[in-house]
Amino acid sequence: MTTCSQSLWYPYAQHQTMAVPWKVVSAEGVYLNLDDGSRLIDGLSSWWSTIYGYNHPELNQALNDQLLKMPHVMLGGLTHDAALQLADRLVEITPDGLTHVFFSDSGSVGCEVAMKMALQYFINQDSNQRCADKTQFIALKGGYHGDTLGVMSVGTDDEAMHSLFKRVVFSQHFVDPGDLGQLAHLLEENHQQIAAMIVEPLMQGAGGFLLHSAAYLNQAKQLCDRYNVLMIFDEVATGFGRTGTLFAADQCDFTPDIMVLGKALTGGYMGHAATLATDRVFDAFCSDDFHKAFMHGPTFMGNPMACAVALKGIDIFLRDDYLSKVAGIESQLKRGLCSCSFSCVKDVRVNGAMGVIEMSDPRYLKGVQQFAKERGVWLRPFDRYLYTMPPYIISELELSKVIDCMVSWCQRCE
Numbered sequence: 029m030t031t032c033s034q035s036l037w038y039p040y041a042q043h044q045t046m047a048v049p050w051k052v053v054s055a056e057g058v059y060l061n062l063d064d065g066s067r068l069i070d071g072l073s074s075w076w077s078t079i080y081g082y083n084h085p086e087l088n089q090a091l092n093d094q095l096l097k098m099p100h101v102m103l104g105g106l107t108h109d110a111a112l113q114l115a116d117r118l119v120e121i122t123p124d125g126l127t128h129v130f131f132s133d134s135g136s137v138g139c140e141v142a143m144k145m146a147l148q149y150f151i152n153q154d155s156n157q158r159c160a161d162k163t164q165f166i167a168l169k170g171g172y173h174g175d176t177l178g179v180m181s182v183g184t185d186d187e188a189m190h191s192l193f194k195r196v197v198f199s200q201h202f203v204d205p206g207d208l209g210q211l212a213h214l215l216e217e218n219h220q221q222i223a224a225m226i227v228e229p230l231m232q233g234a235g236g237f238l239l240h241s242a243a244y245l246n247q248a249k250q251l252c253d254r255y256n257v258l259m260i261f262d263e264v265a266t267g268f269g270r271t272g273t274l275f276a277a278d279q280c281d282f283t284p285d286i287m288v289l290g291k292a293l294t295g296g297y298m299g300h301a302a303t304l305a306t307d308r309v310f311d312a313f314c315s316d317d318f319h320k321a322f323m324h325g326p327t328f329m330g331n332p333m334a335c336a337v338a339l340k341g342i343d344i345f346l347r348d349d350y351l352s353k354v355a356g357i358e359s360q361l362k363r364g365l366c367s368c369s370f371s372c373v374k375d376v377r378v379n380g381a382m383g384v385i386e387m388s389d390p391r392y393l394k395g396v397q398q399f400a401k402e403r404g405v406w407l408r409p410f411d412r413y414l415y416t417m418p419p420y421i422i423s424e425l426e427l428s429k430v431i432d433c434m435v436s437w438c439q440r441c442e
């Protein structure tokens with residue numbers, strides 16, 4: 029059976045050959061309930077977003093309260109408490125120096141906003157003609173910043189994702205994470221054309237769960253500063269605890285010029301993103317010349333329900349010390365996965381609430397989804413990566429089921 033005759037078009041899927049997706053009828057805590065009666069532990073937090081679990085009573089309440097007041101209102105010419113409060117709250121909890129918040133509706137758009145901000149930052153300094161040439165970006169190889177045209181240009185440049193579009197996307201500069209010599213050389217040669225460097229700090233998610241050090245980022249930032257190049261942190265995946273600190277930036281010695289949050293920002297309840305900027309960036313837009321204003325404004329930016337649920341989520345995160353939950357998940361993942369040294373396994377990496385088994389070949393993962401389902405776990409590998417990024421509320425017993433499932437799958441290829 030194929031899904032070609034269906035009206036619903038699925039993401040990253042070949043309808044001719046894809047398996048029929050499993051239907052979820054409800055979700056509670058870490059569990060997904062399927063229409064065939066099975067109950068699966070969500071090992072992926074629905075694309076890394078539902079850190080508080082599903083159907084959280086306090087998040088439900090916050091959303092309901094806001095719904096009854098006002099589900100939506102435009103942010104052009106109008107404002108409202110939920111957006112004002114969330115902006116203040118994000119400034120409070122993010123690294124010192126990030127002082128202004130621009131909302132949008134998804135991580136991709138949040139990153140587009142960051143790139144556009146960086147470009148216009150230099151355009152607005154038109155007294156310095158040289159700055160107007162700064163139209164390009166540096167990105168890390170293996171990075172992912174979303175699926176829209178602008179961010180595709182700074183995403184991984186190898187076969188998997190967006191290489192089909194090579195001719196239409198802007199051409200950018202790519203460096204190997206960790207290689208400072210390469211970055212220094214690139215900046216030396218091209219800094220006059222480069223507006224910003226964009227990175228997923230510490231952990232590159234969708235590109236294959238690659239890790240690099242905070243020391244590398246510290247040095248990279250110094251190089252960027254030397255050449256008047258902005259540093260953008262895409263924390264859409266790493267933000268809200270995933271790498272063990274509230275933000276990956278908290279492990280670095282500096283504050284990025286621009287930072288993007290998404291995914292877990294609303295605990296997976298609503299699509300929303302935030303692009304934060306420092307005074308240095310914001311001040312370049314603040315002028316009596318209207319043309320220096322930032323020309324962007326998604327219809328649903330600052331949606332009151334998204335802001336209300338994000339605010340409540342942040343309260344819960346801090347009140348219930350979610351970072352200690354992440355620390356517990358990390359040590360359990362390390363204990364459980366690091367023994368996984370079978371012939372089909374190329375590498376195992378754990379960082380915060382992320383654990384990945386990299387196989388030597390994608391074919392070793394064929395059938396793993398069904399295998400996991402039979403063990404009460406929802407996992408969805410891609411390419412050669414079998415990974416988990418569970419909700420932070422997962423219990424030790426539940427996480428051990430996820431880990432056992434991953435390890436016993438790999439055992440079979442011995």
Ligand SMILES: *Cc1c(COP(=O)(O)O)cnc(C)c1O
Binds near residue numbers: 135136265291
């Ligand atoms: C998921 C992701 C995005 C894109 O977010 P969407 O909400 O899917 O548009 C951008 N950057 C990173 C690091 C991500 O993981």
